[in-house]
Amino acid sequence: MLSPTYFLPKERFPDFLNALKSLGQVFAPVKVSKQSYSFKAVEKASEIAFEALRTILPPKKFFYPQSETLVKFEDGEIKECIEEPVFKVIFGVHPCDLAGLGIMDTIFEDSPGDTHYLRKRRTSMIIGLSCMPDKHCFCQSMGTDCPEKGYDVFLTDIEDGYFIEGKSSQGQKLLADAFADKVLERAREAHKDRYKRFWLDRSEAFETGFKVDNLRSTMDLEWENPVWEELGDRCLSCGNCTPVCPTCYCFDLVDVAALSSKQDGSGDAERRREWDSCQFVGFAKVAGDYNFRPGPVDRLKFWYRHKLHGFDDAYGFKTCVGCGRCTVSCPSGIDDIVKVVNILQVARQEKDEGQPK
Amino acid sequence: MSAAAGSGTNHLPTIAVEGLTGCAGELLVILENLDKLLPFVRVVRFPFAQSKNEGGAVDITFVEGSVSQKHDLEKLKRIRANTRWLVAVGNCAVWGCVQKGALCKCKAAEMIEAVYGSAASSIAAEAMDAAPLDSHVAVDVKLSGCPINASQFLAVTASLLRDHLPYIVSKPVCLECKLRENPCVLIEDNLPCLGPVTAAGCGALCPSMGAACYGCFGPCEEPQIGAMTTILKEKGYEMEEVLGRLTAFGAVIPMGEKWQK
Numbered sequence: 220m221l222s223p224t225y226f227l228p229k230e231r232f233p234d235f236l237n238a239l240k241s242l243g244q245v246f247a248p249v250k251v252s253k254q255s256y257s258f259k260a261v262e263k264a265s266e267i268a269f270e271a272l273r274t275i276l277p278p279k280k281f282f283y284p285q286s287e288t289l290v291k292f293e294d295g296e297i298k299e300c301i302e303e304p305v306f307k308v309i310f311g312v313h314p315c316d317l318a319g320l321g322i323m324d325t326i327f328e329d330s331p332g333d334t335h336y337l338r339k340r341r342t343s344m345i346i347g348l349s350c351m352p353d354k355h356c357f358c359q360s361m362g363t364d365c366p367e368k369g370y371d372v373f374l375t376d377i378e379d380g381y382f383i384e385g386k387s388s389q390g391q392k393l394l395a396d397a398f399a400d401k402v403l404e405r406a407r408e409a410h411k412d413r414y415k416r417f418w419l420d421r422s423e424a425f426e427t428g429f430k431v432d433n434l435r436s437t438m439d440l441e442w443e444n445p446v447w448e449e450l451g452d453r454c455l456s457c458g459n460c461t462p463v464c465p466t467c468y469c470f471d472l473v474d475v476a477a478l479s480s481k482q483d484g485s486g487d488a489e490r491r492r493e494w495d496s497c498q499f500v501g502f503a504k505v506a507g508d509y510n511f512r513p514g515p516v517d518r519l520k521f522w523y524r525h526k527l528h529g530f531d532d533a534y535g536f537k538t539c540v541g542c543g544r545c546t547v548s549c550p551s552g553i554d555d556i557v558k559v560v561n562i563l564q565v566a567r568q569e570k571d572e573g574q575p576k
Numbered sequence: 577m578s579a580a581a582g583s584g585t586n587h588l589p590t591i592a593v594e595g596l597t598g599c600a601g602e603l604l605v606i607l608e609n610l611d612k613l614l615p616f617v618r619v620v621r622f623p624f625a626q627s628k629n630e631g632g633a634v635d636i637t638f639v640e641g642s643v644s645q646k647h648d649l650e651k652l653k654r655i656r657a658n659t660r661w662l663v664a665v666g667n668c669a670v671w672g673c674v675q676k677g678a679l680c681k682c683k684a685a686e687m688i689e690a691v692y693g694s695a696a697s698s699i700a701a702e703a704m705d706a707a708p709l710d711s712h713v714a715v716d717v718k719l720s721g722c723p724i725n726a727s728q729f730l731a732v733t734a735s736l737l738r739d740h741l742p743y744i745v746s747k748p749v750c751l752e753c754k755l756r757e758n759p760c761v762l763i764e765d766n767l768p769c770l771g772p773v774t775a776a777g778c779g780a781l782c783p784s785m786g787a788a789c790y791g792c793f794g795p796c797e798e799p800q801i802g803a804m805t806t807i808l809k810e811k812g813y814e815m816e817e818v819l820g821r822l823t824a825f826g827a828v829i830p831m832g833e834k835w836q837k
Contacts, residue, residue: 252759275757285755455803457750457772459760473743476734478616488734494755499747500798515800548754550762550772551807 222391225383225403226410227374232381233264234402236310238393242344243306246281248274258309267311269376272353273544277316277465278309279323282339285462285494289335289472292488300489301334304342311348314366315358315542319465320345321369322538326468335492344389347373349417352425355543357557360428363540365418377413382406429560433567434537438528440570441563442520450559451516453551458496460522460554463544469502471495497522523559589737590634592621594655596641596648597675597706600624601723602666603640609726616737636661636736642668642826644675644706656713661736664709665729667722671794672826675706680823708826717742722792722825725777746775746797749789753780761788766811768821773799795827 227235239245240262248271249259256271258278291298312320327336347370358364366373371390374381383403385391397403406414461467470492477487495502498519503512512518526539545554591613593606603624610625617636621629637659643649656662667673678687684705689696709715719732728744735742749771753760758780762769767788771780775793782789801822808818 251757252764254764255759257757275759276754280757453803453806455748455750455772455800455807456798457748459750459754462751462754471745473745475731476738476740476742478612478730478734478737494751496747496751499751501745501747515803548760548763550760551803 222385223394223398224406224411225394225398226380226406227383227403228380231402234400235397236261236264238397238400238402239308239310239344239346242393243308243342245308245310247310251275258311261310269311269348271311272313272350272356273315273542273547275544275548276463277319277542277544278312278345279319279465279468281307281309281343282320282336283323283327283468287335287492288489289492290490292490301338304339307339307343308346309343310346312345312370313348313350313542315356315361315363315540316465317345317347317366317369318358318361318363318540319369319542321367322466322536322540323468324369325534325536326466344372344393345370349373349375349421351421353543354426355546356425356541357428357543358541359422359425360431360557361537361539361541362431364422364425375414375417377410377417380410382410382414382417427557428541429557429564431537433564434560435528435531437560437563437567438524441566442524444563444566446559446562446566447516447520450553451514451519453553454498454515454519455551456498456500456515456518457550458498459548459550460545461496461498462494463548464526465540465542465544466526466538467496469495469497497525519553523556526556527560588616588618589636590620591617591733592634592637592655592659593619593624594621594637594639594651595624596639596652596669596709597644598641598666598668598673600640602638602669602721605723605726605729606638606665609730612730613733617733631658633658633660635659636663636733638663638665639669639709640666642672642675642706642708643712644704645702646704647702649704649712652709652713661716662709662713663717663719663732663736664715665719665721665724667720667792667794667825669709670718670720672706672708673722674824674826676708676826677824679705681820706826717744719744720775720794721777725779728777746795748772748796748799749774749776749778749780749783749793752776752778753783756780756784758783761786762807768808768811768813768818770804770821773801773804773822790821791825791827794825 245261246258247261247267248256249266250268251257256268256274258274261267288300291300327333347366371387372393373384383394385394394403473491473493475489475491479487504510512521527537530536530538539556593603595603607625620634623629637655639655639662643652664670684703685700688700688703692699717732719728732742753771761767761783769783769788770791771783771789773795774789774791775796777793805818
């Protein structure tokens with residue numbers, strides 16, 4: 220049975236926000252500088268930046284925080300830190316970020332499952348919101364332009380209101396309750412027509428992208444393409460491309476000792492998990508100081524491959540969701556994935572055409 | 577950790593805090609946090625903070641400042657001979673700071689002449705080219721900062737008190753900046769931010785206030801100076817300003833050396 224769809228007139232949005240607030244703390248994109256947005260706690264609809272396309276950090280930060288204490292060493296015992304998560308509602312998540320959350324879920328749910336991530340993720344509600352692409356959006360190329368998983372409720376902006384779909388059972392319950400409270404109406408045929416037109420218009424609105432069908436072979440066969448050296452020469456190894464990525468999850472574990480007066484030298488300390496980046500020189504350094512990705516070019520190439528091909532064999536999907544955050548967050552302008560893929564594909568095509576049949 | 581026989585606080589590990597040529601900023605940070613250390617250590621020498629100071633060997637000595645005068649070097653050698661762990665604290669002790677950075681622009685003799693005039697010759701007889709501690713003695717732990725970060729200082733001390741050499745990473749400031757979700761001042765405001773090539777530890781203090789990082793913690797591990805220079809030049813900064821910023825805090829970097837010649 221198809222679940223019911225709803226219509227929310229924009230003037231009634233504050234009531235819908237109140238319904239969300241009754242579930243838990245609501246977070247939404249907020250403008251933080253002349254061109255940047257960030258998911259922050261909001262109380263009023265006027266604080267929300269509905270126009271935000273991409274926040275500096277993706278919503279992964281709510282479930283996989285930048286720094287998190289995993290265990291504490293106290294009185295000679297190891298105590299796992301499992302906090303009771305507070306219910307969070309994340310509003311205004313676009314399709315690329317929903318895909319990103321779906322990928323993070325798959326990775327963190329994989330056996331044995333990451334308790335710290337999953338507990339927080341399972342006490343949350345994700346409210347998706349439609350968007351129109353800008354010149355850096357290429358979710359269409361990555362096949363992540365339509366909401367599929369990683370969310371509970373999705374709102375499509377149809378001018379004077381929102382067309383609303385529920386995905387999960389907790390999402391459908393929220394909508395049924397809001398309908399009972401007369402915040403939502405049932406979607407009518409006219410709303411459905413405008414909904415269909417929106418998604419057709421949106422699919423025509425993409426300005427940039429590439430064909431994904433030969434991406435796998437291109438990434439393998441163009442491993443020695445001279446473009447990598449050009450990019451490597453400009454790479455700062457600042458690591459900005461990875462914290463901003465909706466699917467980068469690499470971390471460092473650090474033991475932080477606290478001062479202790481114990482005579483035997485034992486005492487309190489904690490083990491923290493902090494976001495790390497494959498772009499840092501120390502990331503691939505192993506015992507004996509050997510580094511199997513010593514130069515910026517080695518690390519950058521690794522990252523590109525990881526995003527565009529690395530997960531094909533293990534999981535059957537690509538971990539790039541086409542949000543364009545890396546492109547806009549790179550001070551050197553070398554994380555333009557679309558531009559780089561186009562260069563590689565053209566090089567591949569030229570070689571293919573030069574081959575005898 | 578060695579424990580001297582005795583009563584009262586005498587069983588506690590011993591520390592000393594000493595200063596060479598510097599602004600005493602590190603000594604202040606240590607003084608401000610001394611109450612947290614006092615239950616765990618006995619402060620044998622800290623001339624900046626106490627009038628009663630003893631001689632003899634200690635477990636840990638924290639040394640601030642660069643070696644810029646002959647008596648700095650004599651003092652440093654005495655310190656090294658009398659301590660188990662030698663911790664260089666602050667940019668001066670780890671990299672040489674501005675007094676060494678200035679040597680990228682002119683010779684020490686020219687600076688002394690300009691500052692001291694007719695008294696220059698007697699000053700020059702005592703002066704040395706400013707250098708970090710490890711140019712002269714073996715240093716066990718390097719904790720940079722201008723000033724140092726208090727929580728890093730306490731964690732380093734806690735590790736040493738357990739006989740562990742602390743693990744100090746030199747990832748770039750950009751990491752701390754992104755973790756705080758700051759808008760990038762290098763991208764959005766075209767400021768000459770040195771975050772990509774500077775060691776983190778400050779919590780991205782300046783960029784969090786909308787200002788460019790000026791590199792006071794010294795370089796991160798393998799800073800990409802070539803790329804940094806290229807990007808700042810593309811933003812319209814003159815080579816002289818870029819190199820001046822890169823070398824201001826004393827770090828020896830290939831571009832700085834080239835520029836000096």
